[in-house]
Amino acid sequence: MLKMPMLDVQSSPVDVRAETKVVAQGVNVFYGAKQALQSVSVNIPDRAVMAFIGPSGCGKSTFLRCINRMNDTIPIAKVTGKIIIDNQDIYDPSLDVVQLRARVGMVFQKPNPFPKSIYENVAYGPRIHGLCHSKADLDDVVQSSLEKAGLWKEVKDRQDEPGTGLSGGQQQRLCIARAIAVNPEVILMDEPCSALDPIATARIEELIDELRKNYCIIIVTHSMQQAARVSQRTAFFHLGELVEEGVTSEIFTSPKEKRTQDYITGRFG
Amino acid sequence: MAVETVPGPFSGPTAGPSGPGAAASAAIKKSIKQRYAAERRFRMYGVAAILFGLTFLAVLFASIVSTGYTAFVQSSFELNVPLDRAVIDPDGKRDQTALMTADYTLLAKKALASAVGADPANKVQMREIGGLLSRDVDTEIRKAVLADPVLIGKTVPIWVLASGRVDSLMKGQLDRNLPAQTRKISDQQLAWIDKLTASGALAKRFNTGLFTNGASSNPETAGIGVAMVGSLFMMVTVLLLAVPLGVAAAVYLQEFARKNFWTDLIEVNINNLAAVPSIVFGLLGLAIFINFAGLPRSASIVGGLVLTLMTLPTIIIATRAAIGAVPPSIREAALGVGASKMQTITHHVVPLAMPGILTGTIIGLAKALGETAPLLMIGMVAFVVEYPTSPLAPSTALPVQIYMWATSAERGFVERTAGATIILLAVLICMNLVAVILRRKYERRW
Numbered sequence: 277m278l279k280m281p282m283l284d285v286q287s288s289p290v291d292v293r294a295e296t297k298v299v300a301q302g303v304n305v306f307y308g309a310k311q312a313l314q315s316v317s318v319n320i321p322d323r324a325v326m327a328f329i330g331p332s333g334c335g336k337s338t339f340l341r342c343i344n345r346m347n348d349t350i351p352i353a354k355v356t357g358k359i360i361i362d363n364q365d366i367y368d369p370s371l372d373v374v375q376l377r378a379r380v381g382m383v384f385q386k387p388n389p390f391p392k393s394i395y396e397n398v399a400y401g402p403r404i405h406g407l408c409h410s411k412a413d414l415d416d417v418v419q420s421s422l423e424k425a426g427l428w429k430e431v432k433d434r435q436d437e438p439g440t441g442l443s444g445g446q447q448q449r450l451c452i453a454r455a456i457a458v459n460p461e462v463i464l465m466d467e468p469c470s471a472l473d474p475i476a477t478a479r480i481e482e483l484i485d486e487l488r489k490n491y492c493i494i495i496v497t498h499s500m501q502q503a504a505r506v507s508q509r510t511a512f513f514h515l516g517e518l519v520e521e522g523v524t525s526e527i528f529t530s531p532k533e534k535r536t537q538d539y540i541t542g543r544f545g
Numbered sequence: 546m547a548v549e550t551v552p553g554p555f556s557g558p559t560a561g562p563s564g565p566g567a568a569a570s571a572a573i574k575k576s577i578k579q580r581y582a583a584e585r586r587f588r589m590y591g592v593a594a595i596l597f598g599l600t601f602l603a604v605l606f607a608s609i610v611s612t613g614y615t616a617f618v619q620s621s622f623e624l625n626v627p628l629d630r631a632v633i634d635p636d637g638k639r640d641q642t643a644l645m646t647a648d649y650t651l652l653a654k655k656a657l658a659s660a661v662g663a664d665p666a667n668k669v670q671m672r673e674i675g676g677l678l679s680r681d682v683d684t685e686i687r688k689a690v691l692a693d694p695v696l697i698g699k700t701v702p703i704w705v706l707a708s709g710r711v712d713s714l715m716k717g718q719l720d721r722n723l724p725a726q727t728r729k730i731s732d733q734q735l736a737w738i739d740k741l742t743a744s745g746a747l748a749k750r751f752n753t754g755l756f757t758n759g760a761s762s763n764p765e766t767a768g769i770g771v772a773m774v775g776s777l778f779m780m781v782t783v784l785l786l787a788v789p790l791g792v793a794a795a796v797y798l799q800e801f802a803r804k805n806f807w808t809d810l811i812e813v814n815i816n817n818l819a820a821v822p823s824i825v826f827g828l829l830g831l832a833i834f835i836n837f838a839g840l841p842r843s844a845s846i847v848g849g850l851v852l853t854l855m856t857l858p859t860i861i862i863a864t865r866a867a868i869g870a871v872p873p874s875i876r877e878a879a880l881g882v883g884a885s886k887m888q889t890i891t892h893h894v895v896p897l898a899m900p901g902i903l904t905g906t907i908i909g910l911a912k913a914l915g916e917t918a919p920l921l922m923i924g925m926v927a928f929v930v931e932y933p934t935s936p937l938a939p940s941t942a943l944p945v946q947i948y949m950w951a952t953s954a955e956r957g958f959v960e961r962t963a964g965a966t967i968i969l970l971a972v973l974i975c976m977n978l979v980a981v982i983l984r985r986k987y988e989r990r991w
Binding site: 344346351375376378381382383384388389391404454455 | 803804872874875876877878879880881882883884885888892893897
C-alpha cells in the first residue's frame, strides 16, 4: 500500500456544517435493454469530497455521468429518476444542459487538454460562456484558475505552449484548472489519477483536499486507499446498485453490508 | 513440467540431450529459422514491389519529359518587317477594319525574302519562303501594328513564329539527311534555315504561346491558355459547391444524424457513388444540366457541376473519416466545460479534422482536375480559340485539350501533348504540395 503522509482518514473529519448539494432519487440508467444502474438514491454534501468506489462495471462512472448529463451523448442511454442540484431537477426538460455543465464541471480519467495553448485551455470555458468582458479579466481568471489548480508556478512563463506538451500530472491539473475556470459548484472526477504516477497522484489528491473548501467534489476511484485518503463520504456500488453509503472512515472500518466488507478486504473486485 | 526445461530460443544447445525438452527445443529452433526466412522473404517482396513501381514511374516521367520538354521552346524568326503603308493602310484613314484585314502575311514573306536574299518576284521562291513561316504569322505583326499604329511606314524588327516543319527540324525531330521529297523541306529552304540560324535570325525562344494561346489547327500556335481558364472556372465551381456541401453533409451524418435504416442507406449510397465510373456522371450531367435545366453545352459551369457531383462522395468520405478520427475525449472535454454541441463541433472537432478534410478536398479536386470522360459527354471537347469570359461561355479543360492533341498526328502536337501533360502534372504536384503545407501548418498550430 502506498503511503501518503499528508492525508489520512483521521485528520480529515466530515464537515458537520456541510449542506446537501446533490440529491439523487431512484436513478435508473438503461443502455438499450440493459439496466446499468438500479434505483440509486444518495445525498451528496457540499464543500466535501464524496467518493464512489466499487468493482469495474458497477455503475459508479455511469452515475457520475448522470450528474452533468454526460450520458445524453450516448444515444441509447436512458435515465429515469431525479437528480436535484440546489432544489432543481437537472433532468427537467426546461433545464438547459449547457448551463448545467457550466455549473457541474468534469475531470476525466485520461487527461484530455485541448490541443491548444495552456492559456486557451483554461480560457475556453469562460470565453464560450461570456464570463469575461476584457482580456485583462480573462487573464485574471486564467491565472487564478491555474493557481487554484496548483499549476501557475510551473506554467506562468509558458502559457502559449501547447497544453498537450505538459506531463501527465500537469495535464490533469490543467484539466482541473479548465473545469474550475467557469466557476462551477460541483466538480465531477472520473478516476482522475488512474493514468498518473504516484507522485502526480499525490499532488492531485492534495489539490482535491484544497478544492473541497470551495466546491462539492465527487470522485470515482478504483483505489480504495485513494477514497480513504481524500473523501469524507464514500458510496460503494456493486452491480448497478448503491450498496452502502456513509462517512468514509466508517465505511472502511465498520461497513454494515457484507458485500462492502468483502470488497474492501479484497475478497472480490 | 516440460516447459520449464525448455531453454530460451537463443541459449544454444540444451543441457540435457534427451527428454521432451530437447525435442521441443529442436522443433522451436527449426520453426524459428523458418519464421526468420519468411520475414526476410516478405521484406524482399516488399522491396521488389516498391522498386517495380518506382521503375514504372521513372519510365513514365522519362518518356513524358523527353517527348514534352521541347514544347516549351518554339522556333521564331527575327524579321525586319517593312510596315508598308501601301499594304496596310492604302487610304491613310487608319480605319480599324483596314488595319485588321491587311495582308500582313505578305509583309512577313517580303521581310523573310529580303533576309535570305530571295527574289520577291520569283513565285516559286516566294512559295518556299511562305512554307517557312507559320500560317498564323500575320497575328504577331497585326498585334504590333494595332498596339502602335505610328509604326506604319517604318521597318521594325519583330519575332514571328516559324512553321511547324521548321520547328521540328530545329528540334531535330525531322532528319535533315533524308531526301528532300520525304523530309518535307526543300534543299533551298534548308539552306535558308541554316543561313538564318547562323546569323541568329532563326532561334528557339521560350514558348509563351503554349501558356496563353487557345486551340489552333497549327501546332506552333496551339496553346493551353484557354483550356487552363476553363479548368480554373470548373475548379472554382467545384470548390465553391463541393466543399461546403461535402463538409456540411459529413458533419451532419457523423455528428447529428441518428443511426437508423435511412442513414445506413445514405452511407452505403455515398460509398457506392465514390466508385461510380466518371462517365456515368457525365451522362447524368448531360441529362440533367443540359437537357433538363437547359444550361449551354460546352460551358464550364456544367463541367464544374458534373465534377462537383463526382467529387462530393470523396470529400464526404474523407471528412467523415477525419471527423471520426478526432478522439472522443476532446468532445467530452468541450461538452464538460459546457460547450454546446455546435460549439464542440466548430471549435474543436472540425478544426482538429481540418488536415484530413483538406487532404480529402485536395485529392478530390486533383481527381476532378484530371477528369476527362464526363467532360466529353457534356460537349467540352470543343475547339475553343477565344478565352471564355464567363462560366457560361464555351470552354474546354486541360485534360480534354491533351486528349484532343493526342489524336493529332503532327510532330508539333505530339510534343505539345507531352508538354501539356507535364504542365498538368506540375499543377497536380503543386496542389498536393499545398495540401502538405496546409496540413503541416495546422499540425503545428495544434
